[in-house]
Amino acid sequence: MPTxxxxxxxxxxxxxxxxxxxxxxxxxxxxxxxxxxxxxxxxICKLREQYLSADFLCDGYLPFDATGN
Amino acid sequence: MGWKELYLKEDWWAIWLGLGIVIVAYLFFASGSSIxxxxxxxxxxxxxxxxxxxxxxxxxxxxxxxCMWLAIFSASMKILGHKLSEFIPxxxxxxxxxxxxxxxxxxxxASTYTLEPPLVALVLGMIISNFIGLPRxxxxxxxxxxxxxxxxxxxxxxxxxxxxxxxxxxAIFQATIISVATFLTIFFVGRKLGIDPRLCATLGAGGAxxxxxxxxxxxxxxxxKKEDMPVAIALVVIWAIAMIFFLPLVSRxxxxxxxxxxxxxxxxxxxxxxxxxxxxxxxxxxxxxxxxTGTSEQSIQAxxxxxxxxxxxxxxxxxxxxxxxATTVWETKGGAKPHAGEIWWRFPKFVIGFMLASVxxxxxxxxxxxxxxxxxxxxxxxxxxxxxxxxxxxxCFFSIGLTTxxxxxxxxxxxxxxxxxxxxxxxxxxxxxxxxxxxxQFWANLGQ
Numbered sequence: 001m002p003t004x005x006x007x008x009x010x011x012x013x014x015x016x017x018x019x020x021x022x023x024x025x026x027x028x029x030x031x032x033x034x035x036x037x038x039x040x041x042x043x044i045c046k047l048r049e050q051y052l053s054a055d056f057l058c059d060g061y062l063p064f065d066a067t068g069n
Numbered sequence: 070m071g072w073k074e075l076y077l078k079e080d081w082w083a084i085w086l087g088l089g090i091v092i093v094a095y096l097f098f099a100s101g102s103s104i105x106x107x108x109x110x111x112x113x114x115x116x117x118x119x120x121x122x123x124x125x126x127x128x129x130x131x132x133x134x135x136c137m138w139l140a141i142f143s144a145s146m147k148i149l150g151h152k153l154s155e156f157i158p159x160x161x162x163x164x165x166x167x168x169x170x171x172x173x174x175x176x177x178x179a180s181t182y183t184l185e186p187p188l189v190a191l192v193l194g195m196i197i198s199n200f201i202g203l204p205r206x207x208x209x210x211x212x213x214x215x216x217x218x219x220x221x222x223x224x225x226x227x228x229x230x231x232x233x234x235x236x237x238x239x240a241i242f243q244a245t246i247i248s249v250a251t252f253l254t255i256f257f258v259g260r261k262l263g264i265d266p267r268l269c270a271t272l273g274a275g276g277a278x279x280x281x282x283x284x285x286x287x288x289x290x291x292x293x294k295k296e297d298m299p300v301a302i303a304l305v306v307i308w309a310i311a312m313i314f315f316l317p318l319v320s321r322x323x324x325x326x327x328x329x330x331x332x333x334x335x336x337x338x339x340x341x342x343x344x345x346x347x348x349x350x351x352x353x354x355x356x357x358x359x360x361x362t363g364t365s366e367q368s369i370q371a372x373x374x375x376x377x378x379x380x381x382x383x384x385x386x387x388x389x390x391x392x393x394x395a396t397t398v399w400e401t402k403g404g405a406k407p408h409a410g411e412i413w414w415r416f417p418k419f420v421i422g423f424m425l426a427s428v429x430x431x432x433x434x435x436x437x438x439x440x441x442x443x444x445x446x447x448x449x450x451x452x453x454x455x456x457x458x459x460x461x462x463x464x465c466f467f468s469i470g471l472t473t474x475x476x477x478x479x480x481x482x483x484x485x486x487x488x489x490x491x492x493x494x495x496x497x498x499x500x501x502x503x504x505x506x507x508x509x510q511f512w513a514n515l516g517q
Contacts, residue, residue, distance in 0.1 A: 019150065022208075024295075025285075026479065027302040030472040031309055031340040032281035033214035035079040035149055037418045038384055039282075040411070041070050042289030049295045051288050053392070055408075 006061040009041060009054035013062055016043020016054060074418075079215045082145040084422030087222025089141075090457060091426050094226075095433065098450040107134050108453035110460075115177040124172070135164050138460070142215075151209050159210025163471075166193065167463040180357035187346035187466045191313060194470015203471065211468035214282075217342040218419035220461035221377065225426030226454045228370055229434065232516050233427055237378050239511055240335075243503045244379025247336050250499055252277035252387075255492030262484040266399050268297040270391050272485065275305040276492045279381050279417070280340030286415050290388040290407070291395035299479035304489045307481075309343040310473060312497075317351040327355045327363030328371045328515040329505050335375025336500030339493075346466045348372035367515050373423075374515075375504075382420055385412035 008014040015021075018034025024044065028034065041054035048060065075081050094104045109130035114120040139160060146156045170193070173179060174186035197203065252273040259269035271293050275284035284301040287293075293301075316337060320330035330351045338344035352368030354361045392407035430451070434442050481489075504512055 017150070025298050025302055026477040027299065027306045027473070028281060028285065029208060029211070030213060030281070030302075030306050030469060031342055032285060032302075033079055033212065035077075036214055036282055036285070037074060037078045037080040038279075038286040038388075038415045039289065040286075040414050042285070044295055051285075051293050051295055051298050053289050053292070056292065 006057055007054060008043065008045060008052055008056045008058075010063065011045075011061050012064050013045050013047040013060060014043050014052070014054070015046065016041055020044075074414075076148055078418070079149070079212070080218060080418035082149070083215060083218035083222050083419045084425075086141050086145070086219050087225070087419075087422050088425060088429075090223060091226045091429060091454060094450055094454055095429070098446070103449035103453060105449060105453045106130060107137060108456040109134055110456045111172045111175040113175050113177055114172075120172065131168060134460070135161075138164065138464075142212075145215075146209070146212075152206075155206045155209035157210075159207040162207065163210055163464050163467055166190075166467055167460065170467060171459065171463055174353070180353055185317075185350035185353045186463060187350045188314070188317075190463060190466035191310075191346055191470045194467045195310075195473055196470075198471045198474050199476070208472060211471045213342050213465050213468045213472060216461050216465035216468060217345060218422075220345070220458050220465060221341070221373070221419055222422035222426055223454055223458040223461060224369065224373060225423035226430045227366070227451055227458070228373060228427050229516075230424070230427040230431040232370065233374065233378060233424070236374050236511075236515060239508060240332075240374040240379035243332070243508060244336060244375055245383075247496060247499045247503065248277040248380055248383075251492045251496040254495050255488050258491045259485070259488035262488055264484055264488060265294065265297065267291045267293045267395065268301065268485070269488065270395070271297065271301045272304065272489050273492065274384075274387055274391070275301050276308075276339060276489055276496060278384055278387055279376070280305045280309055280343070282340070282417070283384055283387065286384055286388045287391050290392040290411070290415075291399070296479075300481050300485055303478035304481050304485060305339050306473060306478060307475075308489070308493050309338060309340045310469075312338045313343050313347045313350075316347050316497075317354075320351055321354060321358065321361065323505075324360040325505060326367070326513040327352050327361065327365065328367035328512040329363075329509060331368035331371030331515075332375050332504035332508070332512040333500050334368075335372040335379065336504055337497045338372075338376070341376060341381065342465050342469055344372055344376050345369070345462060346469065349462060363513065371512050371515050377420055377423060381417050384417060385415040388412075388415045 021034045022029045045052050097104050109127050112123045143153055147153055170186050170190045173184055173189055255273040255276050256269045270291050271284050271288040274287035281302050284305055288298050316334045331348045334344050334347045338347055348368045352365035355363055355365045389411045
């Protein structure tokens with residue numbers, strides 16, 4: 001059972017930096033922004049191929065290694 | 070992210086910049102001076118001699134203003150993680166073209182030839198981005214949302230808070246009816262066509278609440294498929310761009326008062342930036358095109374009330390409700406339960422700056438009679454802020470064009486297009502009926 005520490009925000013599969021999202025979601029910066037408050041910390045899970053809240057929990061959680069990768 | 074968003078989100082930076090300008094403007098005003106010099110705009114002109122004389126005379130002011138914008142935007146862009154080596158040349162490009170666009174808008178016959186600055190900026194930007202092309206790194210300076218949010222905070226200083234209180238409930242009532250009807254139409258037509266419920270919700274929010282921003286908020290809240298997000302974005306962008314031209318054009322054909330047209334645009338345009346382009350363009354017809362009554366400010370004010378107050382501020386609630394449905398009905402979420410705090414964290418914070426700016430100016434106005442306010446305060450305090458707002462909006466409208474590359478947008482697919490278009494069409498019709506029939510007198514006489 002995944003725990004709160006295992007949320008997407010701390011997972012290696014999850015990417016949510018604004019520039020990355022704007023590059024993946026073409027057109028996003030045309031009428032919105034990766035830096036908008038409304039996005040919170042949402043990002044892309046490369047394992048599940050989903051756009052998710054950073055609070056999402058799942059069994060595919062993979063922590064960052066000691067180098068932060 | 071929590072409270073780090075105070076310096077890591079554009080919304081908060083728009084507040085700091087916008088309110089900072091309002092406060093500095095007030096300090097100058099209180100000390101018997103004004104920021105008028107740096108808030109320069111071109112004078113109305115009808116001959117090239119007039120234009121040249123005016124421009125040459127104001128070159129130091131344009132340079133000073135450029136340095137001001139560059140300094141405040143560069144500092145925040147650096148903190149937001151962008152490279153100044155990319156932002157600075159890109160912003161120079163934006164500023165130079167904005168001067169040209171605003172100068173064209175100051176031409177005496179600009180409205181006669183439908184050369185309204187927002188439309189010119191948009192078309193020019195789209196021609197450059199779609200037919201000429203610019204290096205990708207220049208996108209760093211084309212910050213549509215940052216510019217429009219800064220402009221909206223500045224707009225707050227020109228919109229009496231009493232008007233927000235007085236007209237807000239009507240705007241919320243009208244906007245809620247239209248938003249709910251639009252969302253349900255997109256959602257259920259989409260479901261009938263067999264579209265995934267998460268995409269239906271994402272499309273519905275995009276069409277009913279606030280465009281791409283709503284789509285990304287609800288998409289994240291419900292856990293949309295990665296490949297579905299660009300579809301929702303593409304549909305919103307295409308419809309929103311079309312509406313920038315369609316709504317002012319039809320309003321002009323019908324001779325709608327500026328307040329009524331502004332309310333219609335606020336009801337039926339999805340995105341803030343796109344809507345302000347349409348509303349400002351239509352406001353420019355006031356006093357210029359025969360048969361169009363009202364003031365240019367009424368168009369902007371009605372749009373702002375309908376869009377920002379009536380629709381944007383409820384985005385967090387939409388996302389929260391959708392997250393609950395996703396978790397309990399669609400079962401797409403993991404072990405994390407939606408929490409009510411999401412309503413606050415997804416709240417478009419720039420609205421706070423807009424409201425505070427409005428309150429500040431209303432408190433200042435309370436010390437004057439209407440006649441004294443118009444004579445003593447407007448020229449030295451309100452008008453310069455309005456001028457700076459014009460610049461922020463120009464940066465935004467040009468950037469919309471520069472970032473709208475149609476060939477890059479995702480293929481929407483027939484079913485998605487049909488579902489979204491069903492809601493968008495209803496939105497336009499309902500918005501017109503509510504603005505131009507049911508509440509016609511209210512919007513036509515807004516603020517008078």
